[in-house]
Amino acid sequence: MSDSRSPVGYPEPLQDLIDTFATFDDPSERAQVLISFADAFTPVPPEVATRPFGKDHLVPACESEAYVWAMLQPDGKMNLHFAVENPSGISAKAMATMLTRTLSGLTPAEIATVSPEVVERLFRQNISMGKGMGLMSMVGAVRTLAQRAVDIESKPARQE
Amino acid sequence: MSTAASAYAKPDVLVSTDWLAGQLSNPSIRVVESNEDTLLYASGHIPGAAHVDWTADLNDQVRRDYITRDGFEALMSRIGATPDTTIVFYGDKNNWWATYAFWVFQLFGHTKAKILNGGRLKWEKEGRELSRETPTFAATSYQAPERNDTTIRAFREDVQKVVQEKGQLVDVRSPDEYSGKRLHMPDYPNEGALRGGHIPGAKSVPWAKAVNPEDGTFKSVDELKKLYVDEQGLDPSKPVTAYCRIGERSSHTWFALTYLLGFPNVRNYDGSWTEWGNSVGLPIEK
Numbered sequence: 157m158s159d160s161r162s163p164v165g166y167p168e169p170l171q172d173l174i175d176t177f178a179t180f181d182d183p184s185e186r187a188q189v190l191i192s193f194a195d196a197f198t199p200v201p202p203e204v205a206t207r208p209f210g211k212d213h214l215v216p217a218c219e220s221e222a223y224v225w226a227m228l229q230p231d232g233k234m235n236l237h238f239a240v241e242n243p244s245g246i247s248a249k250a251m252a253t254m255l256t257r258t259l260s261g262l263t264p265a266e267i268a269t270v271s272p273e274v275v276e277r278l279f280r281q282n283i284s285m286g287k288g289m290g291l292m293s294m295v296g297a298v299r300t301l302a303q304r305a306v307d308i309e310s311k312p313a314r315q316e
Numbered sequence: 317m318s319t320a321a322s323a324y325a326k327p328d329v330l331v332s333t334d335w336l337a338g339q340l341s342n343p344s345i346r347v348v349e350s351n352e353d354t355l356l357y358a359s360g361h362i363p364g365a366a367h368v369d370w371t372a373d374l375n376d377q378v379r380r381d382y383i384t385r386d387g388f389e390a391l392m393s394r395i396g397a398t399p400d401t402t403i404v405f406y407g408d409k410n411n412w413w414a415t416y417a418f419w420v421f422q423l424f425g426h427t428k429a430k431i432l433n434g435g436r437l438k439w440e441k442e443g444r445e446l447s448r449e450t451p452t453f454a455a456t457s458y459q460a461p462e463r464n465d466t467t468i469r470a471f472r473e474d475v476q477k478v479v480q481e482k483g484q485l486v487d488v489r490s491p492d493e494y495s496g497k498r499l500h501m502p503d504y505p506n507e508g509a510l511r512g513g514h515i516p517g518a519k520s521v522p523w524a525k526a527v528n529p530e531d532g533t534f535k536s537v538d539e540l541k542k543l544y545v546d547e548q549g550l551d552p553s554k555p556v557t558a559y560c561r562i563g564e565r566s567s568h569t570w571f572a573l574t575y576l577l578g579f580p581n582v583r584n585y586d587g588s589w590t591e592w593g594n595s596v597g598l599p600i601e602k
Binding site for chain 1: 354355356358359437440502
């Protein structure tokens with residue numbers, strides 16, 4: 157069994173986004189695109205979660221107070237949802253939108269391969285050290301949820 | 317000029333959100349936003365505010381140092397400021413970078429400078445207007461003096477002397493950085509110095525203790541006195557040197573001690589822990 161956590165590459169939709177960002181040499185141009193993702197942020201719908209959100213969904217070390225949910229669908233694909241409680245959490249909202257758009261609809265195994273280093277690929281110099289750690293933690297939280305689903309799926313097979 | 321509390325030593329250096337909201341069309345005032353989060357200004361700022369980035373605008377791009385006189389003159393020209401322009405700084409994270417920019421401006425003697433009490437947090441919480449329009453300013457011809465590193469800036473040798481003479485030092489980092497358990501703030505990469513701990517004799521007063529967390533405003537003069545004088549025993553009549561990791565958090569404490577409590581001789585050691593904790597042979601306490 158291969159190690160699905162190895163950052164050998166990114167799922168195609170995310171890689172496409174990384175490639176798009178690579179075309180922006182101007183940090184201000186990249187900033188505008190990141191802000192447009194933040195503007196498009198859609199918080200977790202009430203059928204998934206309502207306030208007060210459970211602390212088990214809180215992303216650790218993220219000062220924007222981000223929460224994440226990973227919902228396994230009947231077809232085995234996973235949908236991601238986020239809440240960002242800090243109104244100034246522009247970077248967290250942008251990251252949440254990008255992760256939702258590029259990873260929702262993939263299998264848990266595919267999502268579990270995403271390396272937190274993707275933050276640097278997307279934000280480059282448009283992120284401070286503290287914010288960068290928080291965003292990497294968002295990716296880490298998504299990976300953990302996806303890996304948990306992978307582990308649950310694989311359990312019955314191991315028992316046979 | 318409107319202020320938040322008249323009991324501060326130099327109350328005019330703070331302006332309120334109410335006051336600033338009424339001054340946005342005043343041509344003698346330039347509002348400057350300085351943040352940690354590099355996306356924040358572009359996502360919305362106080363209408364008419366200029367953006368000053370601490371790395372790109374205030375630091376030398378090659379050496380570890382600040383901009384020279386030429387760089388400062390070019391910066392002031394870019395933001396359309398003259399020596400008579402009053403600069404009002406504000407930013408995220410309790411005005412952390414705003415006070416840093418304020419401090420750098422003082423190295424060049426631009427004393428017509430204020431801090432928006434509460435910074436971006438208070439402005440946002442009050443639901444005040446934010447704009448995404450990047451203003452353009454007519455370039456000015458600003459003649460600055462040479463940077464003065466002698467009165468409010470401390471170098472390693474100065475701090476060594478303070479240690480030898482058992483002078484007053486304030487370590488404004490987090491308790492874990494002070495104790496040597498961490499080399500950076502919690503939730504930041506744990507890097508930047510080879511050794512942990514603090515400069516011998518330094519008092520630990522984390523910088524953010526000087527602000528009210530709910531709205532980012534500075535605490536009252538009585539609360540600040542309790543924090544720095546009563547609890548830590550700092551003597552206002554004697555020199556104080558503040559430091560952190562790279563001199564940014566300590567510029568906030570420098571501001572509070574100098575302008576709010578009126579300590580006459582406060583310096584910011586911008587080399588801070590990334591210099592001291594990496595230097596060979598310097599004394600360290602844990």
